[in-house]
Amino acid sequence: MESQRIVVVGGGLVGSLLATFLVRRGHQVEVYEQRPDRRALTIGAGRSINLIGTSRGLAALERVGLRDAVLAIGVPVQGRTMHALDGSLTYHPYGKDDSEVNHSLPRGELNALLMTSAERAGATFRFQHRLREADLAAGRLEFEREDTGETVRVEADRIVGADGAVSALRDAFEATPGFRTTYEDLGHGYKELVIPPRPDGSFAIEQTSLHIWPRGRLMLMALPNQDGSFTVTLYLPNEGASSFAEVDGPEAVTRLFETEFPDAVPLIPDLVTDFEANPTGRLGTRRCEPFCFEDRAILIGDSAHAIVPFFGQGMNCGFEDCSVLVDRLEDEDDWGRAFAAYSAERKPNADAIAAMSLENFVEMSERVGDADFLLRRHVEHRLENELDNYRTRYSMVTYSHIPYRLAYEAGKIQQRILEELCAGIERPEDVDLEAARSLIERELTPFLDRHAVSLSY
Numbered sequence: 001m002e003s004q005r006i007v008v009v010g011g012g013l014v015g016s017l018l019a020t021f022l023v024r025r026g027h028q029v030e031v032y033e034q035r036p037d038r039r040a041l042t043i044g045a046g047r048s049i050n051l052i053g054t055s056r057g058l059a060a061l062e063r064v065g066l067r068d069a070v071l072a073i074g075v076p077v078q079g080r081t082m083h084a085l086d087g088s089l090t091y092h093p094y095g096k097d098d099s100e101v102n103h104s105l106p107r108g109e110l111n112a113l114l115m116t117s118a119e120r121a122g123a124t125f126r127f128q129h130r131l132r133e134a135d136l137a138a139g140r141l142e143f144e145r146e147d148t149g150e151t152v153r154v155e156a157d158r159i160v161g162a163d164g165a166v167s168a169l170r171d172a173f174e175a176t177p178g179f180r181t182t183y184e185d186l187g188h189g190y191k192e193l194v195i196p197p198r199p200d201g202s203f204a205i206e207q208t209s210l211h212i213w214p215r216g217r218l219m220l221m222a223l224p225n226q227d228g229s230f231t232v233t234l235y236l237p238n239e240g241a242s243s244f245a246e247v248d249g250p251e252a253v254t255r256l257f258e259t260e261f262p263d264a265v266p267l268i269p270d271l272v273t274d275f276e277a278n279p280t281g282r283l284g285t286r287r288c289e290p291f292c293f294e295d296r297a298i299l300i301g302d303s304a305h306a307i308v309p310f311f312g313q314g315m316n317c318g319f320e321d322c323s324v325l326v327d328r329l330e331d332e333d334d335w336g337r338a339f340a341a342y343s344a345e346r347k348p349n350a351d352a353i354a355a356m357s358l359e360n361f362v363e364m365s366e367r368v369g370d371a372d373f374l375l376r377r378h379v380e381h382r383l384e385n386e387l388d389n390y391r392t393r394y395s396m397v398t399y400s401h402i403p404y405r406l407a408y409e410a411g412k413i414q415q416r417i418l419e420e421l422c423a424g425i426e427r428p429e430d431v432d433l434e435a436a437r438s439l440i441e442r443e444l445t446p447f448l449d450r451h452a453v454s455l456s457y
């Protein structure tokens, strides 16, 4: 394909990674980002918001040679530790063995690394440029400079909307024929807090775990950072009992934590100050279709499919979008066909991970402490470890590249299998493995074979 002038709107995680891919394909890439360049401030800033990187994201990074550099700024996480109200802990490993781990990555540093990589490859970043209007058919964009208030008009051969969940470029898509979009609010928000390291610099709680305090409609989670701290995310309903609307003021915050998360209280010394200072984030699911407009523009990452964060896949899915887009650009010599193929492939997968992320919200907040649920999880762990024809849905999503939509469908079959295997047993050891093998062979394997899904990954 001939070199094109490509404008990427949004220099977040996905826009910055895609810029590297596109420059390497010989295009002239300009990234317009509304925020200032915070790279000098970000590196080594200590407190950090983090997120989980898994196989799909890492595979895309590998393609541009960034996997090792990204892993070097992260902390490996091997399983979940559940904190019960009485302070007792239950641990559940994520993968089949210690080779299957997740990586807790500092968002700011990761973004900085991706921007620098794109710049080194030859992309140009224009910071403090906020997209105000776009004429997709004409390839014209209008930005406002946040520092001077000046209007900047730009023309592009191709336009990429990587401007996140509240996407201004998606607004321009709304004026195009056949485009549909919906937003489903979760009714919960989140707030970030910090568990600092101990005075000697060590981690205050187990460092190789994602820590969860599941309390029905409320939930607390903590992920480790390299400096010995944990980024804590509190999820509360927006309205009603124990909600962000109700819990305001130092006393209410302290009361909530002392009642619901007593073992976390001594770990978070700046609880009240951080609660009051940090913004409350909104959570919801954005769906739209198609992810492209003719041969002119596409949406990628959260602008196309913002999902709730309970499977830890939003960024991973966005990075996989980049890989798929580049593959389709390699297959096709026509931009319109490549964009349409990208959209057709990603839309069902985005819908599937959106649905699984919503299911995981219920699972993590309500079911993770429930005895039947735990029995099924432990039975699954046995099946995964002792049989060669079973991998959990979690594993397919997190450690393989099996399309999300197939993992989702396979997961529905697995639910039925687990229901049958767990009926009438109380302990995971009671499951009859030979009966389980035949049931899986009969119910699940034909589906996997039909879709050429291999469980060896």
Ligand SMILES: Cc1cc2nc3c(=O)[nH]c(=O)nc-3n(C[C@H](O)[C@H](O)[C@H](O)COP(=O)(O)OP(=O)(O)OC[C@H]3O[C@@H](n4cnc5c(N)ncnc54)[C@H](O)[C@@H]3O)c2cc1C
Residues within 6 Å of the ligand: 009, 010, 011, 012, 013, 014, 015, 032, 033, 034, 035, 050, 051, 052, 053, 129, 130, 131, 132, 162, 163, 164, 165, 166, 167, 168, 169, 190, 233, 281, 300, 301, 302, 303, 309, 311, 312, 313, 314, 315, 316, 317, 318
């Ligand atoms: C609490 C929480 C936890 C999460 N945890 C995980 C996790 O563990 N694993 C995971 O994979 N994902 C996780 N995610 C999801 C992940 O953060 C997103 O999927 C990811 O950031 C999407 O990247 P993006 O580049 O598409 O969007 P963003 O990261 O939102 O970047 C969009 C960029 O566009 C810029 N921008 C916006 N509007 C304009 C405009 N008008 N003009 C110019 N620039 C603009 C923004 O400033 C920003 O830099 C989590 C999300 C949340 C909220």
